[in-house]
Amino acid sequence: MNAVLAPEPLVFVDLETSGANFANDRIIEIGLVEVDAEGVREWSVLVDPETPISAFITGLTGIDDAMLSGAATFRQLAPTLLDRLSGRLFIAHNARFDYGFLQREFKRLGLDFRAPALCTVKLSRKLFPEHHRHSLDTLVARHGLRVGGSRHRALPDARLLWDLWQCWHQQLPSETIRCAVTAIVGRPDLPPQLDAALIDDLPEAAGAYAFFGDDGRLLLSRRSSNIRQQVLAHFTAANRETPLVRDTWRIDWRDAAGELGARLREIELQLAASPSAASSSPWPRPAADELCSWQLLQAAKGDFRPQLVVAAEVDFALADDLFGFYPNRREALRALRKLADAHHLCHRQLGLEETARGEACAAYRQKNCRGVCIGKEAVALHSARLLTALAKFKVKVWPYKGPLALIERDEFGMREDIHLVDRWRHVGTVHSEEALQACLANGPSGLGFDPDIYRIIHKALQAGKVRIRALPPFSP
Template sequence: MNLPISRPLVFVDLETTGANFARDRVLEVGLVEVDEHGVREWAALVNPGVPVTPFITGLTGIDDTMVADAPGFERLADELRRRLAGKLFVAHNARFDYGFLKAEFARLGVDFRATVLCTVKLSRKLFPQHNRHNLDTLIERHGVAADARHRALADARVLWDLWQRWHADPGADALAAAVAALTQAATLPPDLDPALADELPDIHGAYALLGADGETLLTGRASNLRQKVLSHFAGARFSLPPASLVRRIEWFDAAGEFGARLHEIRLQRRRKPIPAELCAWRLREVAPGDFRPFLATPDDARFGGDDELFGLYGTQREARQALRKLAEAHFLCPARLGLEAEKPGKPCSAVKGHHCRGVCVGKEDASRHSARLMAALGKLKLKAWPFAGPVALVERDAFGMIEDFHVVDRWRYRGLARNDETLRELAESAEELPFDPDVYRVLLKYIQGNSLRVVTLPAGSSPAPAR
């Protein structure tokens, strides 16, 4: 048989109990194996160990009774690995099928790896003039017969049919070139595990490039973690710092930009800790109607629990510089603000240039000066924690495969949960965490933007905010 292949292939499709490979399970496996010996098909229902929802039954036709006597994944694992071994793993939205199989094998303590080819990416490369590349669109565009959509073997057959059609048009050479480009092995420094190129996911995340002594050379985040990390070793960069100094890479995947940024902050803190002099301004009424700013430091301010703080500054010098700029912009008296020595009855340094309206020499009422000061600082006021206790901010990826629960309390990030047990542990944790200004700003942006689902959690033994 003259098959349109140059290497062994296996076309893979899975049906699952849901879209989250950290929580859901494989329900059915369908394979079409193609090599020099011909074409073989293999399919198996899998008992997922959890109920099949009505939605999945409606989509696939598979219900609890059909899988009640089916083997669990652990009984099929050896046979499945044998059939996949040494073959190019071809799937539509391969991240889904490959991710689910890696997760199932990982539960058995098996590190499953394969060279993967995504037919979504392949179709885009072969037919860039088209915008849509989902499987139903490709079936219609290329006139492929589909017996039963959303059954594993039927969809695997569709992929094999598409491959044969692409072998004819745009042709064998174009297909081979596209496959080579999409499966090209990454070039990594000799001190790095070559398996890293396979392990890095093509999703959101953050990473750190580490040196020989474990020191952090560079941190970053990306919407495609694999692409971004490997780009540091492409071309001439390979032999230049920091790429030439890298001995290990640490990374964390995420459902989206929010989680990637939180992971990045944690990695950055190894090189740049939370400022020890973190401070903010607090207003005090020193006389009726006369409010003055005083610096609040971590020793006397409960960041995240004190809603009368203004601005966040890494040092007291930075705070005073910011206040000086506010004074100049709003015609405030530097002496009244404590930026220079106050001499009773004598003008401050700003009066002469008309940058102070004379509160220091009685030309302006103290209450009017205070009102202007409050207005100037008002835009910098730290927001009070808007919830009664800890919450989880839920972020999902574009495919619904990853659902991250980021547990937060009083603007402090406790951690990421992808299962109920971890979620409960984080919600009930009594660990005191420092206030991180970068985390605060990220959380504020997403909470105010209402771009993430918020789940209220039991307070447990939540501690008072750390100073």
């Protein structure tokens, strides 16, 4: 075999599956083209998914239940398949799909599957950036490839990838392809304290990741649309000597279907950090017994005044007329003073200082109050100005009678996250109706109110990018 075509052992992979969901669907056919110094070998096999397949999948692939009856299960094929894949560059079209399905199937058996993976969609985009479409059918037509066998069958599609690989090497310098492959596969040198196998474990998925020091201290936490890409970017040659790289001893991550899940995962990682990490984190979180908000109460007709309330005593998801979140009383008072000065509000009327009846407050003496404290401005007018100043800080009351399921799918339709939310609390994320019902059976959430979770969920509801499913109220 020409060393230019196979500078390392390669395996071109295509799978047919019972559907596109990692959690619920199974592999029904595997096709491999193995390429190495000894030549080219093909292998394909039907796989019994141990569940009926849909008419849609039969129409797409031509594979039906009768064909799969008597086929080997993935458990039976796993040792042979693992041997064929090991030590090779895993090449697939939309590699995230094929690699993810195989990894999930092996994981069900308690087996650890890792391999460097190359996506031919990404490679095509790098090699031919002038084109906008890179589906396999588009590439077949663009490069004049001949389809030998049925499309949407595993081995013919794996053969097409091998043909495409050879075609690209005829059209472009091998160095151009090699550099593009290196950029996509991304295998930088990790510092010695990190396990090199980490590179193969990182998912090409949305989510969040965190770097920790040798003492468990949280060094960095970020969300990402592609965990693998963003984590490995920290370890490029240009960043190798940075304090972050030198001090990182552990990397953790949690994948998600999309942006909402990534934001929630980031908070989960921060909360999972050790107490020492949390205390030194750049994202300090308020203690539950100190979190507070201003609640606007009516002292008399037309006379509205702010009163400080704490989350330990009031459910911020259900209380009316709350404005802003503050980690403690000191910060709440500082914010109210700042608001008062910006809008020429009376310190006495806001409860920020005590003066005798009819005596001017300090802000009026500094010409920054319009005189409600001495009867110069009507109380109702001051209240109206206070409401206007507070409006952008208003906390939205939970608008549903019961909890919500916020359903988020990834861009390929392969993963579906069901975020269970109860009164602005994130109860958990599940991947099936059975798991959702199990969570609901536990009753109302006992979690404390978290202002960051509130903001994330409120923003997601406003954006309308996730499907909303209202759930029945919990039984009394």
